[in-house]
Amino acid sequence: MNADRRRWAIASVLTVAVLCSPLVRGQDSFPLSTYPMFSRARDVRARVAHVIARHADGSGTPVPPRVLGTAEIMQASQIARNAAKDRGRAEDLCRRVAERIARDGDHHGVVAIEVRTDDFDAIAYWEGDRAPRRTRIHARCGVAGGDST
Amino acid sequence: MSPGAALRFSAAPAERLAALRILLGLAAWIYVVARAADMIGVARLPAWQFAPVGPVALLAAPLPPWLVVALVVMAALFGASFVLGWRWRICGPVFAALLLWVTSYRNSWGMVFHTENLMVLHVAVLACSRAADAWSLDARGAPACGEHARYGGPIALLMIVTVLTYFLAGYSKLADAGLAWVTSDTLRNYVAFDNLRKAELGDIHAVLGAALVRHPALFPPLAAFSLLVELAAPLVLLSGRASRLWCLMAWSFHVGVFATMWIVFHYPMLGLAYAPFFAIEAPMARVGARIMARHGRARGATPAATE
Numbered sequence: 403m404n405a406d407r408r409r410w411a412i413a414s415v416l417t418v419a420v421l422c423s424p425l426v427r428g429q430d431s432f433p434l435s436t437y438p439m440f441s442r443a444r445d446v447r448a449r450v451a452h453v454i455a456r457h458a459d460g461s462g463t464p465v466p467p468r469v470l471g472t473a474e475i476m477q478a479s480q481i482a483r484n485a486a487k488d489r490g491r492a493e494d495l496c497r498r499v500a501e502r503i504a505r506d507g508d509h510h511g512v513v514a515i516e517v518r519t520d521d522f523d524a525i526a527y528w529e530g531d532r533a534p535r536r537t538r539i540h541a542r543c544g545v546a547g548g549d550s551t
Numbered sequence: 552m553s554p555g556a557a558l559r560f561s562a563a564p565a566e567r568l569a570a571l572r573i574l575l576g577l578a579a580w581i582y583v584v585a586r587a588a589d590m591i592g593v594a595r596l597p598a599w600q601f602a603p604v605g606p607v608a609l610l611a612a613p614l615p616p617w618l619v620v621a622l623v624v625m626a627a628l629f630g631a632s633f634v635l636g637w638r639w640r641i642c643g644p645v646f647a648a649l650l651l652w653v654t655s656y657r658n659s660w661g662m663v664f665h666t667e668n669l670m671v672l673h674v675a676v677l678a679c680s681r682a683a684d685a686w687s688l689d690a691r692g693a694p695a696c697g698e699h700a701r702y703g704g705p706i707a708l709l710m711i712v713t714v715l716t717y718f719l720a721g722y723s724k725l726a727d728a729g730l731a732w733v734t735s736d737t738l739r740n741y742v743a744f745d746n747l748r749k750a751e752l753g754d755i756h757a758v759l760g761a762a763l764v765r766h767p768a769l770f771p772p773l774a775a776f777s778l779l780v781e782l783a784a785p786l787v788l789l790s791g792r793a794s795r796l797w798c799l800m801a802w803s804f805h806v807g808v809f810a811t812m813w814i815v816f817h818y819p820m821l822g823l824a825y826a827p828f829f830a831i832e833a834p835m836a837r838v839g840a841r842i843m844a845r846h847g848r849a850r851g852a853t854p855a856a857t858e
């Protein structure tokens with residue numbers, strides 16, 4: 403085996419060891435990962451933390467990700483999930499979103515913002531039963547001028 | 552060099568490694584430019600969202616916004632040098648380091664996007680190789696390099712990295728859920744949950760996936776296929792024919808994930824993850840020759856058009 407082949411063979415062994423190291427540490431990171439996103443056993447319960455814009459007629463719609471400070475839906479979901487773990491953070495997020503919506507002025511009819519977690523039955527949801535099984539509201543705040551439609 | 556020869560780290564033409572530098576480097580450069588707004592946008596998120604991963608774990612607090620912008624701009628500039636093979640010994644490793652940093656920083660706000668790992672790892676391997684010995688600004692006027700293990704070795708490592716990422720994903724499923732991952736409703740529940748989450752967050756969901764959820768019998772075979780693609784991945788390094796079949800299976804697996812969960816793994820879906828398994832230098836040379844010919848015609852036509 404010439405020097406180059408030996409060098410790349412050694413580099414490959416080291417790379418395999420490094421790439422497998424998250425398995426030993428049991429910890430997901432980047433770019434070294436255990437790729438755990440779909441690995442665990444999962445039942446039908448689906449928990450979704452999100453930020454909802456509540457309208458004067460009582461209906462609710464998801465707040466667009468950009469209002470939460472990101473263009474990506476999954477990042478927005480993570481922001482809501484992190485906020486749901488702590489009342490102070492939930493209130494901070496709620497206040498910032500309400501201020502942004504009031505400032506933007508293109509969300510007419512939105513009277514309040516809710517940071518909430520809803521539990522669903524994921525299979526029943528796609529069979530037509532979309533009502534949450536359980537709801538927790540972590541923060542609720544009014545939108546300035548939101549009563550005008 | 553066939554994948555079978557890969558494990559012997561056999562010789563390969565310099566042009567094949569150069570073609571991989573251009574193709575995978577261009578994909579990474581386009582990714583940085585296309586995602587620049589997202590990469591910079593995280594600087595506006597509140598500090599309590601900061602959950603550093605990878606090399607960013609060295610930081611105790613987020614970077615100032617101007618530095619986030621500067622690093623993304625530098626990544627775009629060095630990415631262009633990477634693709635062109637200009638001052639490779641400096642620009643190659645610097646781009647790999649910047650790409651690692653900007654993607655890690657974007658992933659350090661609570662959400663780790665597993666769609667970028669393989670791209671970052673491939674660029675790191677290329678940066679450590681002599682991928683600019685051909686088809687580069689550095690190699691202008693230099694004699695042809697021919698075939699050598701110094702070009703075949705990194706291509707073998709690129710293949711190893713590709714198959715290992717799949718194997719790790721499969722191993723995690725077996726370690727976390729066991730064979731129940733195949734025999735139970737786990738995959739069906741994942742498809743249902745992921746589409747539900749997207750629908751509730753106001754995003755597009757996969758209509759096909761949502762419809763398939765009503766047919767539970769479909770999911771164990773799909774789960775078995777997924778696990779087979781992942782766990783069998785390292786074996787394909789032993790045979791060229793098996794590797795091409797596996798690349799097709801892995802690609803169709805990602806198409807299936809897109810169809811049922813609306814998750815885009817752009818790197819494998821565009822075939823980039825599997826490029827090291829193929830002799831891509833010939834088709835790339837043809838594309839390059841066509842571009843050069845068109846460029847030459849355009850330059851030749853300009854004076855005539857103004858006469």
